[in-house]
Amino acid sequence: MGVTIRQIAEAAGVSRGTVDRALNNRGRIRPEVAERVRQIAEEMGYKPNQLGRALSMSRNNIKIGVILQGAETPFMKEVMKGIEEAGAEVDNLGGTVLIHTIEHQSAEDVLLAMEKMRQEEVSGIAMVPLEAEEVKKEINRFVEEYHIPVVTFTSDVEDTKRLCFVGQNGVQCGRAAAGLMGELTGGKGRVAIISGYSTNTSLSSRVAGFQSEIKKKYPGIKIIGPEYCFEENALAKEVAEKIFKDVPDLEGIYLTSHGEEGVCQAIAETGKTGQIKMIANDFMGRNYELMREGFIHFLIGQDARIQGYEPVMILFRLLFNGEKPDREKLFTEIYIRNEYTIPERRR
Template sequence: MAVTIQQIADKAGVSRGTVDRALHNRGRINPQVAERIWELADEMGYVPKERKKRESSKKKIKIGVVTQLARASFMLEINRGIRRAALELADRGVQLILKEGIYVDEEEQLSAVRELTEEGIQGLAIMPVDCEGVRTELNRLTDEEHIPVVTFNSDIVGTRRRCFVGMDNRQSGRTAAGLMGLLTGGKGKVLIITGYFSNDVDNQRVDGFVEEAKKSYPDLEIAGVQGSFDDTDEVERIVENALTGISGIRGILVVSGGQAGVGRAFEKLRIQERPYVIIYDQTPKNERALKNNVVDFLIDQNGYVQGYRPPLILADLLLKEREPEKEFWFTDINIKTKYNL
């Protein structure tokens, strides 16, 4: 909904006429009061009628959004944020065009980016695949097409993207190691299950866990890092094989999707005393796993903000020429147990 002069007046504690004079540079007004009114108007997203007319006559601004792993449960919250951003930006004359990738795949993502470029986007928010082809294409967009890029959820080094919105994944891995150390008393073997070895998010989480475990819990032994392709059946198979083939496993860390496979393996093996389990992402299935004592801790990355903020950052850049305030917009690392859902 458009911001009115009366709303600004109420917020500033002045009359409607004072706001009108300040915004339209007419009549006598205290410079400090005028400056405060302009600050409030900008914060509240006020658009003068003259600018509305100019913008309505312009071609609609298009912002492209590219995701990956569209079928993964953690994408539910990210997509909710994207949808909310699309609704808000529609009132500002901005159209979001979403291209959902199914896999962590270079060609699939490059194809999506090229399609968006052909559709005439002026900004791009992307969950990048960390590979040379995507890196080269993003830099080409920035340098040749003058299309600003914001990364979210996953980042990619060596690009001239404006900023990154998402979890500090390495720090979240360290957090997981700290939790696992407390659960196990710092002793025993830990099985790590990742999704895709080509996924930078997964890799950062694993690296952070291993670094902190070596530093703070030297008696914790990594029993292996195995890829599941975010598939529940594969996670079940990995856990089952590990528990029957490796002695002394006291902890399991799942840094990606397919977490339900852990509980299925426990049921199948009918184990009396399960290993401690830490997983990622607050989804309905994962909440049930916590409540049913299949999982001890859940680390959530606030996916809603990751989907919501990047399009708004790009819209401010394109409409107001407002650069991002910082390079890294880290979301909170939220730790959940069955007691604080």
């Protein structure tokens, strides 16, 4: 990752504007200060970017806000890496990315974060929304009244004025899980759905896709739930334990969200390791290990990095030179792995 103007400014103890003037030989700046800045830039390995120079000269007030819900889950931590990568690029081009994290799902916290960013005078917002009327209204208000474009990522609220969505096709993911579950169970028996939040549209679309495909292709499967664990392992364990008690002949579990360790612990303590056919999501956390131990039979993955990186860059391209996204929904790839296709353990 390249050295940014901000990093040089911090190292030199000057403003970003001073660094810009020193590196591009323009404006009033003391010769000794300019020389020191250039020397520090060279020592840090800074490579000038022509687009960055143009932005610094003409449009150096671009601020992009990012609102990340569920920030403590393994998946969102991977998404954050993409956000930070995009943030470094925007910073190098003279802009700023402000990141606000929310640990769980909260409409109130989202609204507070949006208002805070409006007061910070952001030029655009990339956000993980949720299915709440007050959030939808606020998105429309930002777009129509404040003229602040909004890009949603990882989950969507398409019945709003948001510019576009970047993330997985949740319905297609759910359908894929249904096909896998149908093969694992022979198309019969009882299968439970455990999800995170009913207000998370990414998760609810997975549930919908799974339900519709099971009904269409595997009428011999009876679906239990969905039950919700709020992406917490302790609660996921409790939910699974209750399901096992109520449905002793359960054949499988489709877990749409984080909570894998809790469900697998419940399976182990019930003595049903390998018997319960389990499909989960994402190649992170302890999921590979849980698959090797026989708890998870299939993992359905997605590109977390691009879901953090691309929303920020879409807004930057729009705000910098008016470049609009070519699609309303930018779906990431869906990947499927089983015990034979996961990476080997590192030695």
